[in-house]
Amino acid sequence: MFICTVGSGDVHVDYIKREFGYAVLVPIGYSEDGQYNYFVQTAFSELPGGELEYYFNVIEVDGVNNNEYFYTSGWDTRILIQGDDRLKVLSAICAATRHLIMAVKPQQCMRCTNDAHQPDKALEKHYLISKIFEEAGYEVVTADPFHGRRIWWMIRGTTESADSLCSEADPATEATDVEQRQAD
Amino acid sequence: MLSRDKQIELMEKAETRLASYAEQWKRDPQFHAALHRNDADGDDKEGDSQVAAFG
Numbered sequence: 001m002f003i004c005t006v007g008s009g010d011v012h013v014d015y016i017k018r019e020f021g022y023a024v025l026v027p028i029g030y031s032e033d034g035q036y037n038y039f040v041q042t043a044f045s046e047l048p049g050g051e052l053e054y055y056f057n058v059i060e061v062d063g064v065n066n067n068e069y070f071y072t073s074g075w076d077t078r079i080l081i082q083g084d085d086r087l088k089v090l091s092a093i094c095a096a097t098r099h100l101i102m103a104v105k106p107q108q109c110m111r112c113t114n115d116a117h118q119p120d121k122a123l124e125k126h127y128l129i130s131k132i133f134e135e136a137g138y139e140v141v142t143a144d145p146f147h148g149r150r151i152w153w154m155i156r157g158t159t160e161s162a163d164s165l166c167s168e169a170d171p172a173t174e175a176t177d178v179e180q181r182q183a184d
Numbered sequence: 185m186l187s188r189d190k191q192i193e194l195m196e197k198a199e200t201r202l203a204s205y206a207e208q209w210k211r212d213p214q215f216h217a218a219l220h221r222n223d224a225d226g227d228d229k230e231g232d233s234q235v236a237a238f239g
Contacts, residue, residue: 014218020208025218039219045205055202061219068219070206072199112198143188149195 001032002080006088013096015103021045021052024100026092028058029085037061038080040089041070042096044104052109054100054129054154056093072114074122090125094132101136110153117148126150 005011006028014025023043030037039059044052058071058080071077081089113126130140130152138154145151209215 016212016215016218018212018214021205023209023215025215037219041209043205043209045201045208047201053201053205055205057202057206059219063220066220068210068216070202070210072202072206110194112195114199114202143191146192146195149198151191151195 002029002038002082002085003032004029004081004085004088006085006092013099015099017103022100022104024096024103025059026096028089028092035062035064037063040092040096042093042100044100044106044109047110052104052106054097054109054111055114056097056129058089074115074118074125090128093125094128097129097132098136101133101138105156106154107157108153108155110151112152113150123150126152130154 011027014023016023016025021044023041026040028038028040037060039061040056041059042054042056044054047053055072058077060069060071060080062068071080077086077089111129113123115122118126133140133154138156140152140154142150142152
């Protein structure tokens with residue numbers, strides 16, 4: 001059973017910079033039997049060509065067998081983390097994302113959904129991530145989904161640079177979505 | 185301008201890339217040490233990691 005520690009006091013985060021990417025690690029909990037610790041990872045990794053891709057994971061750390069399992073799908077974490085704990089973990093993801101953006105300050109980056117055909121509720125976390133980038137001074141643009149998968153670009157700077165990156169972007173749609181969801 | 189073909193390629197291969205990134209991080213000693221710092225026999229952290237208050 002997952003015991004959530006988010007919000008139970010100050011925690012420490014690790015910011016790790018490597019040649020292939022950047023990561024922020026935040027502890028979020030442990031298993032009742034003490035064998036596993038859980039972390040949120042937000043990260044940028046370099047795509048071929050040098051552009052950075054943003055993503056986040058939940059990592060299960062097996063302290064007994066000295067290995068790690070990366071939960072990259074929301075469908076998997078749904079079994080592990082339930083109820084109010086999901087909101088707490090989402091808040092940790094948001095905080096870790098802010099920390100990562102402020103540490104790296106990329107000129108431009110992109111991100112994709114890992115799961116296809118996510119329901120609206122599952123997409124809310126992606127709208128929140130967009131909002132965080134916007135609050136950090138980025139313009140967030142998107143393109144048409146492909147077989148239920150979505151893609152966004154975050155660009156620090158002018159509207160012109162965003163337009164030139166993605167001609168099919170419709171930033172107004174997503175901004176409206178975020179505002180609507182926050183109002184609800 | 186990023187072509188639609190390129191956009192589709194990025195979306196199609198997202199899952200594969202994420203798995204690849206995870207493997208890359210797993211192989212990194214500093215990353216491993218940060219995850220296992222609190223284990224009973226965990227490694228000491230070294231390198232260019234930073235620790236910051238986060239509350």
